[in-house]
Amino acid sequence: MGITLDTAKAALDLTTSGATTIQAIFGTIRALEKNAQTPQATPEPEIAGALETLKTQVLEAQEQNIALRKAVLELEQECLELKRATDKFKGYELWKTPAGHLVYKSGAGIEPVHYLCPSCYDAGIKSILHGNGALKACKHNSHHGSFRFEPRNPNSGWAAKRRR
Numbered sequence: 001m002g003i004t005l006d007t008a009k010a011a012l013d014l015t016t017s018g019a020t021t022i023q024a025i026f027g028t029i030r031a032l033e034k035n036a037q038t039p040q041a042t043p044e045p046e047i048a049g050a051l052e053t054l055k056t057q058v059l060e061a062q063e064q065n066i067a068l069r070k071a072v073l074e075l076e077q078e079c080l081e082l083k084r085a086t087d088k089f090k091g092y093e094l095w096k097t098p099a100g101h102l103v104y105k106s107g108a109g110i111e112p113v114h115y116l117c118p119s120c121y122d123a124g125i126k127s128i129l130h131g132n133g134a135l136k137a138c139k140h141n142s143h144h145g146s147f148r149f150e151p152r153n154p155n156s157g158w159a160a161k162r163r164r
Helices: 005-037 044-088 119-120 158-163
Strands: 092-096 103-106 129-130 135-138 146-147
Touching: 005 146, 103 119
Parallel strands: none
Antiparallel strands: 092 103, 129 135, 135 146
């Protein structure tokens, strides 16, 4: 997702190519105008050749225009997809849990308050963390781990038993 460098470069290349073709068309038109202003009659084969060149250049310009319109449509589509992706995550902010884990928290106006997996968020996936008040996990991808929402009690667990 997003506007790719290749698409933008292709659109710029088409624009440059189109501009070159248009300059060639104007050059052919100027040559025809110059020949028309001379007191000597321009031989018909020269005029016919210049007109044929002009027709070819106009057809090339039309083809380039079609290709450019296609590239512009692709860029517009990519912009729309990027806007949709941005809007999907509007209202979420990176938040540090009391235990020190980073998650995305729903902001004001998004009810009920919930949290998103930061790895999924970065991948453009809206995955709500599930679990109890102390520990929540990503259901979309188990490799993203669990996120602690309450600090661990230093007087409980296996480490406390070892100290005793």
